[in-house]
Amino acid sequence: MQICIRFALILTLWAGFPGICPLIWARIVRIDITSRQSPTFDGRVFGPVGAYEKLRGRAYGEIDPNHPQNALITDIVLAPRNARGMVEYAMDIYIMKPVRLGSGNHKLFLEVNNRGGKLFGGLNNSRGGNDPTTAADAGEGFLMNRGYTLVWNGWDISAAPVNNNLTITVPVATNPDGTPITGPSYEYIVFDNQGVQSYTLAYPAASLDKARAALTVRNRLNDTPVTIPPDGWEYVNERSIRLLPAGTPFRQSAIYEFTYTAKDPLVAGLGLAATRDFVSFLRYATADDFGNPNPLAGDVQYTFSYTLSQPGRYLNDFQTLGFNGDEQGRRVIDGMENWLGGSS
Known part of the structure; x- marks a missing residue:
């Protein structure tokens, strides 16, 4: 298991005890709308709801690492803090709403994106896409015709900042003395395409000493992994490995497994708090700080x-x-539809 992507299995029912809450709540402290397209979808009108507009931007949040509800986040106590003792994060946000907000159905549709990408197109019988803009991108407009406000936010630290993906920025955890945290990390590597010659690691290697790492390969899950000798692979740098001799591609659909000592774990669990506080802000707040x-x-x-x-x-x-x-005990999401949830 990769370092710092696990969560402590503790559930604290803090919100049910009024009067013992901290004075500063975890929240979105700033929301920057960097672009607004009004109307979007080429001005297409969706029945009595009317036209839609598209807002893109960045939201900045902070949480109290000492609050019991946030204590579940792995390494949160080792994250850097601001002058108020809070842990900060920032994420991309994306909103599509009726231009005349009052003509909508007053219901928020949150799609939790898949590795930064939007997959809502099936609901609209459309191609959807990561930046829906044209009338064709709306397809049959199932959601818009019913007046939903559609929102997305970055939450996944592994989402690459390309192709309009939604990303999140979280801090690196360090030891109390400021030195880097290191720990065992595991990579499951499978390429469905041919010709791939290098692999990017989830976390940087703490050492480029190949004696402290191991790379294996097998054709099928039931096969016994075969160790690739040290002269059969190398570090390109602390974030990438490749096979030797240089130019040798990874075998298509073969299962490679790489274990090594990694460093600089990200406080990935902030992605849970980010979605919580973003939806809470949209639902309950009037303005940011x-x-x-x-x-x-x-x-x-x-x-x-x-x-x-x-x-x-x-x-x-x-x-x-x-x-x-x-953190004030208010419900965030009323209903959840986990469609075709992936297994692991």
Whole structure:
């Protein structure tokens, strides 16, 4: 298991005890809308709901690492803190809403993105895409015709900042004395395409000494892994490995497994708090700490989420570990649809 992507299996029912809450809540402290396209979908009108507009931007949040609800996040006590003692994060946000917000159905549709990508197109019988813009991108407009406000936020630290993916920025955990944290890491490597000559590691290697790492390969899951000798692979740098001699591709569909000592774990569990606090902000807040208005202020009456494949596991953890209530005990998501949740 890769370091720092696990969560302590503790559920603390803190929200049920009024009067013992901290004065500073975890929250979105700033929301920056960096672009607004109004109307979007080439001005297409969706029945009585009317036209839609698209807002893109960045949200900045902070959480109290000492609050019992946040204590489940692995390594949160080792994350750097700001002057208020809070741990900070930042994430991409994306909102599509009726231009006349009051003409919508006052329901928020949160798609928990899959590795940064939007997969909601099937609901609209459309190609969807990561930046839906044209009338064709709306397809049959199932969601828009019914007046839903559609929102997305970055949560997955592994989402690459390409192709309009939604990303999140979280801090690196360090030892109390400031030295790097190291620990065992495991990579399961399978390429369905041919000709791939290098692999990017999830975390940087703490050492480039190949004696402290091992690479194996097998054709099928039931086969016995075969160790690739040290002269059969090398580190390109601390974040990448390749086979030797240089130019040798990884075998298509073969199963490679790489174990090594990694460093600089990211506080990945902040992705759970980020979704919690973003939806809570949209549902309950009027403005952020700097006076920037909540673009959905006073409108959201119900919230629903939708996932396809991998993020279904994320939402299971989100619910099971208690993140579906904000720190003031208010419900975050009213209904969850985990469609075709991937197994692992």
